Amino acid sequence: MAGPPRQLTGRGAAGAALxxxxxxxxxxxxxxxxxxxxxxxxxxxxxWTGERLLAALSDPYVRRLILFTVxxxxxxxxxxxxxxxxxxxxxxxxxxxxxxxLRAFTIVxxxxxxxxxxxxxxxxxxxxxxxxxxxxxxFGLGEPPIRVLYTLWAVxxxxxxxxxxxxxRFVNSAWERADPTLVEAARALGAGRFRAFATVxxxxxxxxxxxxxxxxxxxxxLSFSIPLALGGARYATVEVGVYLYARGVVASFPRAAALxxxxxxxxxxxxxxxxxxxxxxxxxxxxxxxAPTVPLLSRERPGRALWxxxxxxAAIVFLGPIGAVVADSFLHPAPGGAAPTLHWYRMIAxxxxxxxxxxxxxxxxxxxxxxxxxxxGLALVLGLSVSAVLRxxxxxxxxxxxxxxxxxxxxxxxxxxxxxxxxxxxxxxGGEWAIVLAHTLIVYPFVVRAIRPLWDALxxxxxxxxxxxGASPFAAFRTVxxxxxGSGVLAAGAFAFALSLGEMTAVAMxxxxxxxxxxxxxxxxLGSRDFGAASAMATVLMATTALAAWAWDRAGSRWLSxxxxxxxxxxxxxxxxxxxxxxxxxxxxxTAVRRLRKVVADRLRRYGEPIHSTTxxxxxxAADKHRRTHG
Amino acid sequence: MVEVRGLTKRFGPVVAVExxxxxxxxxxxxxxxxxxxxGKTTVLRIVAGLERPDAGRVLLAGRDATEWPPEKREVGLxxxxxxxxxxxxxxxxxxxxxxxRRGDRKRRVxxxxxxxxxxxxxxxxxxxxxAGQQQRVALARALAPEPRILLLDEPLSAxxxxxxxxxxxxxxxxxxxxxxxxxxxxxxxxxxxxxxxxVAVMRDGRLEQxxxxxxxxxxxRTPFAASFLGRANLWPGRVVxxxxxxxxxxxxxxxxxxxxxxxxxxxxxxxxxxxxxxxxGEGPLAAEIESADYLGDRWELRARFRGRSLVVLTQEERRPxxxxxxxxxxxxxxxxD
Numbered sequence: 032m033a034g035p036p037r038q039l040t041g042r043g044a045a046g047a048a049l050x051x052x053x054x055x056x057x058x059x060x061x062x063x064x065x066x067x068x069x070x071x072x073x074x075x076x077x078x079w080t081g082e083r084l085l086a087a088l089s090d091p092y093v094r095r096l097i098l099f100t101v102x103x104x105x106x107x108x109x110x111x112x113x114x115x116x117x118x119x120x121x122x123x124x125x126x127x128x129x130x131x132x133l134r135a136f137t138i139v140x141x142x143x144x145x146x147x148x149x150x151x152x153x154x155x156x157x158x159x160x161x162x163x164x165x166x167x168x169x170f171g172l173g174e175p176p177i178r179v180l181y182t183l184w185a186v187x188x189x190x191x192x193x194x195x196x197x198x199x200r201f202v203n204s205a206w207e208r209a210d211p212t213l214v215e216a217a218r219a220l221g222a223g224r225f226r227a228f229a230t231v232x233x234x235x236x237x238x239x240x241x242x243x244x245x246x247x248x249x250x251x252x253l254s255f256s257i258p259l260a261l262g263g264a265r266y267a268t269v270e271v272g273v274y275l276y277a278r279g280v281v282a283s284f285p286r287a288a289a290l291x292x293x294x295x296x297x298x299x300x301x302x303x304x305x306x307x308x309x310x311x312x313x314x315x316x317x318x319x320x321x322a323p324t325v326p327l328l329s330r331e332r333p334g335r336a337l338w339x340x341x342x343x344x345a346a347i348v349f350l351g352p353i354g355a356v357v358a359d360s361f362l363h364p365a366p367g368g369a370a371p372t373l374h375w376y377r378m379i380a381x382x383x384x385x386x387x388x389x390x391x392x393x394x395x396x397x398x399x400x401x402x403x404x405x406x407x408g409l410a411l412v413l414g415l416s417v418s419a420v421l422r423x424x425x426x427x428x429x430x431x432x433x434x435x436x437x438x439x440x441x442x443x444x445x446x447x448x449x450x451x452x453x454x455x456x457x458x459x460x461g462g463e464w465a466i467v468l469a470h471t472l473i474v475y476p477f478v479v480r481a482i483r484p485l486w487d488a489l490x491x492x493x494x495x496x497x498x499x500x501g502a503s504p505f506a507a508f509r510t511v512x513x514x515x516x517g518s519g520v521l522a523a524g525a526f527a528f529a530l531s532l533g534e535m536t537a538v539a540m541x542x543x544x545x546x547x548x549x550x551x552x553x554x555x556x557l558g559s560r561d562f563g564a565a566s567a568m569a570t571v572l573m574a575t576t577a578l579a580a581w582a583w584d585r586a587g588s589r590w591l592s593x594x595x596x597x598x599x600x601x602x603x604x605x606x607x608x609x610x611x612x613x614x615x616x617x618x619x620x621x622t623a624v625r626r627l628r629k630v631v632a633d634r635l636r637r638y639g640e641p642i643h644s645t646t647x648x649x650x651x652x653a654a655d656k657h658r659r660t661h662g
Numbered sequence: 663m664v665e666v667r668g669l670t671k672r673f674g675p676v677v678a679v680e681x682x683x684x685x686x687x688x689x690x691x692x693x694x695x696x697x698x699x700x701g702k703t704t705v706l707r708i709v710a711g712l713e714r715p716d717a718g719r720v721l722l723a724g725r726d727a728t729e730w731p732p733e734k735r736e737v738g739l740x741x742x743x744x745x746x747x748x749x750x751x752x753x754x755x756x757x758x759x760x761x762x763r764r765g766d767r768k769r770r771v772x773x774x775x776x777x778x779x780x781x782x783x784x785x786x787x788x789x790x791x792x793a794g795q796q797q798r799v800a801l802a803r804a805l806a807p808e809p810r811i812l813l814l815d816e817p818l819s820a821x822x823x824x825x826x827x828x829x830x831x832x833x834x835x836x837x838x839x840x841x842x843x844x845x846x847x848x849x850x851x852x853x854x855x856x857x858x859x860x861v862a863v864m865r866d867g868r869l870e871q872x873x874x875x876x877x878x879x880x881x882x883r884t885p886f887a888a889s890f891l892g893r894a895n896l897w898p899g900r901v902v903x904x905x906x907x908x909x910x911x912x913x914x915x916x917x918x919x920x921x922x923x924x925x926x927x928x929x930x931x932x933x934x935x936x937x938x939x940x941x942x943g944e945g946p947l948a949a950e951i952e953s954a955d956y957l958g959d960r961w962e963l964r965a966r967f968r969g970r971s972l973v974v975l976t977q978e979e980r981r982p983x984x985x986x987x988x989x990x991x992x993x994x995x996x997x998x999d
Contacts, residue, residue: 490743490745492741492743492745493745493747495710495712495732495739495741495745496739496741496745496747496803497747497758498711498712498731498732498733499710499711499712499732499733499735499737499738499739499804499813500733500738500758500759500803500804500807501733501736501759501761501807502733502758503731503733504731506733510758511747514749515748515749517749
């Protein structure tokens, strides 16, 4: 029955107590540390001033950092589009063996730890990498023909590797939603194949393309491990700059804080930009049916074989680096050719102290798993309680506060916690705890974004029924709500775990002697040219992450595979599409943004697509869009 | 006994319930009847503790329970959608309310499934049951912890018409057999009349009239109650004379005897009579037939009497034209709103 919003008896005190838990946690682990960064960046001798910011901005090195950041992000976004758009098209249009597998592969980069990608690039595209060796062998060259490492292009290429599949996934899912009737109508009106594509399909896809571009731009601006490992201090981004100032040889916390404020401003501006460019568009209601696929290989259209011209180089770029990592982990380089070995795996399973990583490899593996487990547990508790609070108290201010870590880049979170762990109360905790807290802060917004749509779709009569049968609010949650949210919570947990395992930015800021995780160990092995050990550890890391990501995708797609709403849910929860769920994590919710979105929506109306009202106080992610059309 | 006093509940600018007082006696089935959106479900949710009233009190067994959380109230609630826990078996659903209590749970679950005619269904999942069976499980689950009152929110509305009729008889028999006090929310007047000991008619958040079914049907106090509980003829007229319980109402120049109700001499009233209270064929009054609908066991005639519309029921076949002589066997003066 339609009617007023259903709500359990509004016991203000209980709601406030519920909100207190996450607020307390965020206060101690996030806002207070962030305040320290602010003070360090904006205060000189207890006086508020912009001196440090101005000094930083007038430093030519810092200026180069900023310029480089924007330059590489823009180039990376364009290259990702160039590489990803054809792939999206390919996945939508053609039917061929392995299509499902290829589609599944597009999710991989999102969870593949970036340091493993950087390692793969070094191994594959490096001076004495696989590609150069292959080319030299094939053409009898005396010099390695490819020299991209430690240039702008290495960073851009690695970013494209990372993000092209994301673009492909966006394009693919938008294209599948586009109504083929429109193209048929254009053809019937006399438009040729190309004209129909240019005047109908492309405008329909444009919003998604913009959205994907904006997302990739944001991700590349905030990218850390890849520029750090492939660009060095010379080709560093602002994020890397914060790290270099905080942890480098000439450590200067005030300068690091000033840079952190710059990147904070940058990431805030970018999130808005992304919303402006993308948030509104990505998941609009599609047409009634999806376009049929055509077989890729057919005798009548041999021209389709031309796709190989794209697919083969693409396969080399995408599979080469990962393949190089896996291959090198099993090979022992020798003068007369490499020999298979398990030596590297024995090495990383060793509890012996390694001077390069200032810890033992085995301890790094253990720390990674423990930190991942701890952060996942905390993020689930925090994510569930934040979801519960935001369901109860529909306040934009509270939502902004509770989701604030979303707008802060990992390096800033790292710096804030680095400062916070130097004083009480946090200094009482061990160094691993700094990483656990950092990962919790980085990951829990995604948990909230994953769980809330599910929770909102759950029939409210179910927990109410439990209450009238004698269950306390918590008992009702534990025995009814939680089991029904089950697979969603599981998916969120698996994703959180994968994210924590691969996270290196905060770790770089917070690691130290004895406190080492797998990605950071890989980085140090890479720095000491210890490629075998790096590869072995990267292979283990990739396998673990892939497993977690697989679990995440499985649990998440349980929602997709059903035709109707699952038992207990009033409707199909939206945005089960994992990529979009991730992407939606980058979109905060502010009045100004909503106003912008309206402007964009108005402008888009001429494409004749329905744009749903955005007056709903609930967050405005692409994903939430469908939900608005239901009651 | 369950009682509410002066309940008021607003949702933003919408007043869902306004100053409503009602008592359900021990062992009584009280139907809360009204059109959708009249606030009847809100009353139920307030009694269950799922909604907090803006004003007024809820009394359970004489104690003020307004501030009690739902789990402390010992009320059973059967939802319109049944709200069976999809992840639990039938048995576990019925046992859910028992897990917070002592006693032999297994036996109690069996007892209740026996009671609702679903013995042996313990291990099924809710989605494996038909709608009617789900409804029975919901009932068994609500009854299992022996609530002091059973609240039913349109429990039969999701079923098809034939099953609904069958189940409402069973439901009444079952509630009477175990002597359960019940508050039954429905918008179906036939259901309310057939099932309840007393019916409370609600309109726009307020009570119109509370009375046993027969009294409500024959002696509605308001035009709304009259027309909501079945077909009604309501003709504006004036009370020209009063004699004890009887009155003469003048309608369009005709003087028609009626029950007086609360009318006084000279009052402008509505002359109320049911279609089946009209004697067709002979009589002092004449109307022009406008249409005749065949209903199977009888005919429903729509006619016009001096500008007023008239609905009558008759056994004889009539053509949808011509004139009709009739007399009003029974009528009642009803005050305007």
